[in-house]
Amino acid sequence: MSQSYDDQNIFAKILRGEIPNDTVLETEHSLAFRDIQPQAPEHVLVIPKGAYVSYGQFAQEASEAEIVDYTRAIGEVCAMLGIEPARGGGGFRMISNSGRDGVQEVPHLHVHILAGRPLGRMLARAE
Numbered sequence: 001m002s003q004s005y006d007d008q009n010i011f012a013k014i015l016r017g018e019i020p021n022d023t024v025l026e027t028e029h030s031l032a033f034r035d036i037q038p039q040a041p042e043h044v045l046v047i048p049k050g051a052y053v054s055y056g057q058f059a060q061e062a063s064e065a066e067i068v069d070y071t072r073a074i075g076e077v078c079a080m081l082g083i084e085p086a087r088g089g090g091g092f093r094m095i096s097n098s099g100r101d102g103v104q105e106v107p108h109l110h111v112h113i114l115a116g117r118p119l120g121r122m123l124a125r126a127e
């Protein structure tokens with residue numbers, strides 16, 4: 001079952017400038033902004049500007065320019081936040097919730113970058 005893109009989702013509205021955001025980085029094809037309900041001292045969302053729902057769809061359908069831009073934007077955000085362990089930072093967790101089982105609330109591809117404290121185990125015990 002494929003999921004069509006809902007252009008009324010909140011990140012589409014942010015990209016159109018209809019609602020504000022706390023921008024960390026903007027590039028030609030990507031936007032990074034602070035999560036409105038941070039779950040760690042650093043909590044930044046990175047989204048492509050294109051209409052993609054999930055990382056899987058993006059990886060298959062986006063242009064090479066979009067994919068390179070998005071990947072570099074994630075790296076740039078980690079560098080800007082000083083959290084990159086390869087450069088002496090304390091590290092981070094990157095999460096991309098997708099679809100029903102991934103419990104994705106906003107149906108526009110985003111990665112969460114979480115950092116600034118020990119983040120515990122990756123998943124809670126299965127219910």
Ligand code: AMP
Binds near residue numbers: 034
């Ligand atoms: P997900 O469950 O992975 O789809 O996460 C969606 C994230 O978007 C949540 O962490 C929300 O706190 C965040 N969010 C929702 N609305 C906004 C907004 N207007 N600005 C920034 N972050 C938002």
